Amino acid sequence: MIRIGKQDRVFVLTGAGVSAESGIPTFRGVGGLWRNYRIEEVASPQAWARDPALVWEFYSMRRRVAAGAKANPAHFALAELEQKLAERLFLCTQNVDNLHEQAGSRQVLHMHGELFKSRCDTCRRPPFADEAMYEPPASLPCCDCGGKIRPHICWFGEVPFELEEIFGALDRCTVFVAVGTSGVVEPAASFVAQVGGQGRTYYVGPELPANASAFDQCFQGEAGKTLPGLFVSD
Numbered sequence: 001m002i003r004i005g006k007q008d009r010v011f012v013l014t015g016a017g018v019s020a021e022s023g024i025p026t027f028r029g030v031g032g033l034w035r036n037y038r039i040e041e042v043a044s045p046q047a048w049a050r051d052p053a054l055v056w057e058f059y060s061m062r063r064r065v066a067a068g069a070k071a072n073p074a075h076f077a078l079a080e081l082e083q084k085l086a087e088r089l090f091l092c093t094q095n096v097d098n099l100h101e102q103a104g105s106r107q108v109l110h111m112h113g114e115l116f117k118s119r120c121d122t123c124r125r126p127p128f129a130d131e132a133m134y135e136p137p138a139s140l141p142c143c144d145c146g147g148k149i150r151p152h153i154c155w156f157g158e159v160p161f162e163l164e165e166i167f168g169a170l171d172r173c174t175v176f177v178a179v180g181t182s183g184v185v186e187p188a189a190s191f192v193a194q195v196g197g198q199g200r201t202y203y204v205g206p207e208l209p210a211n212a213s214a215f216d217q218c219f220q221g222e223a224g225k226t227l228p229g230l231f232v233s234d
């Protein structure tokens with residue numbers, strides 16, 4: 001049980017594991033996404049420069065999988081927590097799916113981007129909603145400026161979004177909870193260390209993460225079974 005007092009500010013970091021029970025494969029697990037694709041061939045600026053059609057094939061496949069997925073009890077538990085805590089909850093996800101929003105969460109920071117958004121790789125046009133699949137024989141999307149439209153995703157070698165806002169929230173939080181993240185992808189793996197002495201830190205997932213020793217307590221179990229009922233607020 002994680003007790004939330006009236007003064008507590010809660011930072012929740014979610015990873016691929018929170019969507020595993022919705023049928024979206026994690027990165028590294030059995031059946032993980034990377035078993036059929038090599039990361040550097042589909043999720044890096046170099047891959048985009050070399051073969052944008054292959055990159056879009058991969059993200060079209062991910063859009064198709066995510067479009068059919070339904071939020072699970074873990075997503076609903078976090079949406080319920082937002083109802084209780086309002087702005088005292090900061091929900092930061094590494095996931096690019098929209099299952100937190102589907103469950104009813106309103107404030108979600110997607111630090112690695114969003115699968116159902118695209119942006120221009122050349123001009124400053126803001127990211128826009130885009131659910132299309134760009135697979136052969138469809139042609140690749142182009143911007144009015146002549147640039148190529150790319151997935152709104154933080155690829156390997158790129159800087160995650162909104163880091164300043166995230167580090168500000170880590171500074172202020174008194175409770176930090178990481179859910180379903182292997183603790184190897186930086187900078188998210190170091191968030192728990194940022195909380196320092198002022199906060200209580202917890203991990204939820206079936207296996208201990210690589211950075212398990214940095215947490216005060218680990219709740220070993222699937223997110224969909226563990227999160228509902230885990231939080232008790234005053």
Ligand code: NAD
Binds near residue numbers: 014021026027204
């Ligand atoms: P990861 O694949 O490295 O680790 C997944 C973690 O989830 C593992 O520690 C595993 O033990 C745990 N897990 C598996 N089933 C679980 C369950 N039912 N409940 C709770 N935990 C469970 O994923 P990561 O650490 O999030 O890696 C980061 C990268 O993965 C990010 O860049 C993220 O964008 C990307 N990713 C996102 C999605 C998505 O949007 N749904 C899917 C795959 C990967």
